[in-house]
Amino acid sequence: MKLLIFDIDGTLTHLDGSTHRAFARAFKESFDRELITEGLKLHGRTDPIIFKECHARAGLNGDWLEAYEKFKPVYIHYLPEAISQNPRARTKPGVPELLAALHDRRDRCALALGTGNGEAGARAKISFFNLDDYFPVGGFGDTHEERYLIMQDAMREAEQYYQTEFDLQSVWIIGDTPFDIEGGQAIGAKTLAVATGGAYSYDDLVAAQPDVVMHDLSDTTAVLRALDLE
Ligand SMILES: [Mg+2]
Structure with a gap:
């Protein structure tokens, strides 16, 4: 087997950027900050580690893992919509x-x-x-x-x-x-x-x-x- x-x-x-759009929207809604990913290495990295970097770049204080737990359901909520609204997702x-x-x-x-x-x-x-x-x-x-x-x-x-x-x-x-x-x-x-x-x-x-x-x-x-x- x-x-x-x-x-x-x-x-x-x-997914042609759908993930990024859902991520950015959820980040903005959760923390009222823009997501900054310029120059950030995304490939091969895990969701939490990408979030951790973004958390630091946005100048957010406090425990990033706690923030991630708050962010995650919002991101999951927006993800299907971001994919369905993207005509190039396939x-x-x-x-x-x-x-x-x-x-x-x-x-x-x-x-x-x-x-x-x-x-x-x-x-x-x-x-x-x-x-x-x-x-x-x-x-x-x-x-x-x-x-x-x-x-x-x-x-x-x-x-x-x-x-x-x-x-x-x-x-x-x-x-x-x-x-x-x-x-x-x-x-x-x-x-x-x-x-x-x-x-x-x-x-x-x-x-x-x-x-x-x-x-x-x-x-x-x-x-x-x-x-x-x-
Ligand atoms: Mg891959």
């Missing part, structure tokens, strides 16, 4: 077809999420595209800063849910940034990099030395073949 752990942003979904090419094909092979592969998003935000994003049912479990950015710890969470949760012990040689991390690849390599899993995120090119991803690199996930047969699930 294989375990496929998917990143969300840039891998499954193209799933990445081939994603619905690939997930359907993997679902058909559910006796041979299990699915999980592995993302820096908090769980509620992650669920809001994928349920908008009706992909939620494919991912009963995952590792999320709520509890960890480090990608590999999120991947470990995803694996542990999947082992409990699917009642299976996954051999690391059968665990794949699928993501659009070198951070996904490094996280996967750190736990000893296989890695598939897909250059649909926009921030990292095909060559950038090759440099991270994943097991497989693809331009996109549009060729279902090719992806299944790469994962040995044809």
Whole structure:
């Protein structure tokens, strides 16, 4: 049995700034301050850590974690609206077809999420595209800063849910940034990099030395073949 752990942003979904808009709106409403993200490194970082930086940049005093707890439900509230109002928000090419094909092979592969998003935000994003049912479990950015710890969470949760012990040689991390690849390599899993995120090119991803690199996930047969699930 294989375990496929998917990143969300840039891998499954193209949200075209919807996340940022919901984040900024919730930040403004929660603290009456503008969100300042210029020059802030967003890719590969978890929601809480991005918030922590923004909290500091806005000159807010007090405990950032406490502020994050206040901010989070507001952000989750605005997220679906920000996505639905964005005509360019969509799933990445081939994603619905690939997930359907993997679902058909559910006796041979299990699915999980592995993302820096908090769980509620992650669920809001994928349920908008009706992909939620494919991912009963995952590792999320709520509890960890480090990608590999999120991947470990995803694996542990999947082992409990699917009642299976996954051999690391059968665990794949699928993501659009070198951070996904490094996280996967750190736990000893296989890695598939897909250059649909926009921030990292095909060559950038090759440099991270994943097991497989693809331009996109549009060729279902090719992806299944790469994962040995044809
Ligand atoms: Mg991503």
